[in-house]
Amino acid sequence: MERNGAGKTRPRRLLLCLDGVPHKLIEQAKGRGLFDAFGPPTRLLSPFPTMTNVALSAMLGASPPAGYESLYFDRTAGELRGGIRKYLGRRTPDKIPSSYMDDLDYQEPLPFEFLIYVAPDKIWRADMQRFRESFRAAPQTRDYFAFLKATDGLLHGQGPERLGIALQSLDKILREIQSYCGKETEIVMFSDHGMNLEENRRVSLALALDRRGFQVVIPAFGLCSYAALYCRDTDTIPEVARASVEVAGVDFAVYKDRSDVIVESQRGQARIERRSDPGGVSFRYFTGRGDPLELREFYDDFAPDHDWFKQTAGHRYPDAVANLYKSLFTPRVKHTADILVSLKDGYYYGWSPFGRLIRLAATHGNALQSSSNAFLMSTHRQLPSFVRADDARTFLM
Secondary structure, eight states: OOOTTBTTTBOOEEEEEETTOOHHHHHHHHHTTTTTTSOOOEEEEOOSSOOHHHHHHHHTTOOOOSSSSSEEEETTTTEEEESGGGGSSSOOGGGOOSGGGGGOSEEOOTTHHHHTTTSHHHHHHHHHHHHHHHHHHSOTTSOEEEEEOHHHHHHHHTOHHHHHHHHHHHHHHHHHHHHHHOTTSEEEEEOSOOOBOSOOEEOOHHHHHHHTTOOEEOOOOSOBSEEEEEESSGGGHHHHHHHHTTSTTEEEEEEEETTEEEEEETTEEEEEEEEEETTEEEEEEEEEEEOTTSOTTTOSSOEEHHHHHHHHTTSSSTTHHHHHHHHHHSOSSSSOOSEEEEEOTTEEBOOHHHHHHSOOOOBOOSSSHHHHEEEEEESSOOOOSEEEGGGTHHHHO
């Protein structure tokens, strides 16, 4: 992170990321009078799959993580790696998924990431108090970057009401910080992704594909509304994608077809094409049958990327054409899946023991508004109504 501007070309800045807090809930919090020193919250569009390390590496221009979660399939080794061991002990270099973590002045101790499900009240209170003390002890001559992960755990296991109590506590801390540092200190607060705020049930994706005889690796870890599929035989990718969308709870699947992306769902099939023009990048959303993303009404031929963004940033699938294309053709992770599956709100895929351990009150991962709409707001600057994750660094740094 470039910190040289603090105290030289501008006042000090506090950058604060709240893991998993959706735009909808921060708007509601402001409606109750919280965070009144901030301007209106922008919709910060999280990349698909809407997962923390994927999102923050894009938003902060950092190195891509190995996989979508701590458990991932290593293509080179041909095996699953990571998993629960990543959360045990201290944060050693192999437990740092992306270079953005090198810039953090505060993040919760590693065991907190699991303990939030066991003792949520104690953990989030301890997390916020540690952040408060760490900020006050830090040098006032440079910017400060904090990441509060307990908010994500609260929403997953406890739901919006419990998060609302935590946000009240955070509001008090930020008011104290403004009083302590002076109003010239800018606070930029944002989240990495949103959440669907409803009870979720597990999708039997692996079992369904296994019964069809497909040899597919699907890392199962967090309880999230997406799945990453790695096919043993790449020739079966289209067939596996078509079979996956027949499973209850699956919304759509995407996979590469040469330089294009195929979108497959029970609502039909579409092709996303990209080309470089003298004036920039253009996309085409071509529907062979049906309209899986409900985008056919916008353009029937190639249109500039900025036009697609303007027309569809507030869509049910925000900025879907560029977002889904990039999910397979940009290095959002080091080991990109053959097929990415987006589940419907109210469904998750993940590790079965987790599902038995907690009541899943909310989750994220899919390409719908609920998970895609993170937030971004500042005490000092007016921001656009919508900001892509890939463009967020301008406003964060």
